Amino acid sequence: ESLGVALVGLGSYSTYQLAPALEETQHCHLAAVVTGSPEKAKRWTRQYKLNPNSVYDYENFHQIAQNPEVDIVYIVLPNSMHAEFSIRAARARKHVICEKPMGLSSEECVSIIDACKKAGVKLGMGYRLHSEPYTMELKRLVKQKKYGQARYISSTAAYVSRGNPNQWRLNKSLSGGGALMNMGVYAFQALIYAAGSNPTSVSAQEYSTRPEYFKETDETITAQFEWANGALGQMMTSHNYRSNHLRAEYEKGWVELSPASTYIPLSGKTSDGPLDFKQESQQKLQMDDFALHIQGQQPNRAPGEMGHRDLLIIEAIYRSIREGGKKIKLNIAPDYGRS
Numbered sequence: 001e002s003l004g005v006a007l008v009g010l011g012s013y014s015t016y017q018l019a020p021a022l023e024e025t026q027h028c029h030l031a032a033v034v035t036g037s038p039e040k041a042k043r044w045t046r047q048y049k050l051n052p053n054s055v056y057d058y059e060n061f062h063q064i065a066q067n068p069e070v071d072i073v074y075i076v077l078p079n080s081m082h083a084e085f086s087i088r089a090a091r092a093r094k095h096v097i098c099e100k101p102m103g104l105s106s107e108e109c110v111s112i113i114d115a116c117k118k119a120g121v122k123l124g125m126g127y128r129l130h131s132e133p134y135t136m137e138l139k140r141l142v143k144q145k146k147y148g149q150a151r152y153i154s155s156t157a158a159y160v161s162r163g164n165p166n167q168w169r170l171n172k173s174l175s176g177g178g179a180l181m182n183m184g185v186y187a188f189q190a191l192i193y194a195a196g197s198n199p200t201s202v203s204a205q206e207y208s209t210r211p212e213y214f215k216e217t218d219e220t221i222t223a224q225f226e227w228a229n230g231a232l233g234q235m236m237t238s239h240n241y242r243s244n245h246l247r248a249e250y251e252k253g254w255v256e257l258s259p260a261s262t263y264i265p266l267s268g269k270t271s272d273g274p275l276d277f278k279q280e281s282q283q284k285l286q287m288d289d290f291a292l293h294i295q296g297q298q299p300n301r302a303p304g305e306m307g308h309r310d311l312l313i314i315e316a317i318y319r320s321i322r323e324g325g326k327k328i329k330l331n332i333a334p335d336y337g338r339s
């Protein structure tokens with residue numbers, strides 16, 4: 001069975017990644033859109049041959065509850081709108097995919113998880129890498145302890161942001177923060193799946209080299225993590241330096257992904273030689289996995305708890321920075337939010 005997906009917010013990620021991916025998916029398809037722009041509504045209806053009754057705006061969005069063609073609502077709005085629209089989707093009794101970061105705070109994440117539980121709908125994060133073959137192979141190697149315990153891991157997820165200084169990503173009330181909220185999740189998630197458990201502490205530092213452009217949001221952050229088994233990790237995320245890699249040293253070998261979190265194509269090698277997987281749209285794999293999860297045929301590869309865990313880590317990083325780099329203890333169970 002192919003499930004119907006409604007995309008909420010028709011910005012660049014919906015336009016250039018998700019909608020094209022939904023033309024390749026086998027277990028779900030684009031069935032509806034939610035947009036504030038009548039012009040986009042018209043264009044998308046034509047381009048994707050949508051049922052005109054399956055086009056909503058932000059006000060009449062609740063009417064999606066009555067639309068049997070929609071099974072999944074995918075929230076692709078600025079970060080400050082994730083919680084409101086995820087909760088509205090759950091109340092309309094639709095399964096929810098929420099883009100990252102899940103919300104502006106860990107409290108918002110809990111309210112989304114609660115709303116989905118109460119409505120009896122599934123909740124997945126837009127964390128495409130958990131359906132991506134290089135990442136899945138790394139997770140498999142770690143789970144099987146192929147190279148033994150993790151020792152030292154480093155990871156970066158960073159690009160140079162220029163252009164419109166009024167974009168929402170630079171506006172703290174819409175984004176909740178800068179590089180850390182945007183790319184930072186990839187950097188510390190990589191450390192976590194390479195380590196095979198959640199870390200126990202973090203210390204962090206912030207750098208600002210273009211304050212005239214990054215007026216409200218963090219530009220560059222580094223952070224160091226510890227694990228209960230003695231592993232150490234270091235991450236860098238930035239809107240002003242370009243870097244994207246993961247290198248994990250284990251007792252008996254190593255794994256490298258470079259790039260480690262871009263859309264396509266990832267590449268990687270281990271101490272045993274190169275990895276080589278078929279290149280496919282990560283978004284296609286992610287949405288098909290979630291559709292199969294709803295139908296009881298797959299685990300939830302990126303559950304809401306993962307999004308919540310990530311906000312707990314983000315909050316600890318910002319707190320460490322506010323407290324001058326102090327080491328913050330993370331009270332997160334080793335497997336909470338992991339898949």
Ligand code: NAD
Nearest residue numbers: 009010011012013014076077078079099100101126128168
């Ligand atoms: P974008 O700016 O291109 O699109 C945002 C959309 O939201 C636009 O269509 C805009 O019209 C709409 N919108 C509604 N209210 C708005 C408001 N008050 N201010 C600004 N825009 C408003 O952004 P995007 O790159 O498509 O990102 C959307 C979400 O998707 C973000 O949460 C982002 O983190 C996430 N994202 C995830 C990935 C990924 O790889 N998983 C990649 C890109 C973006």
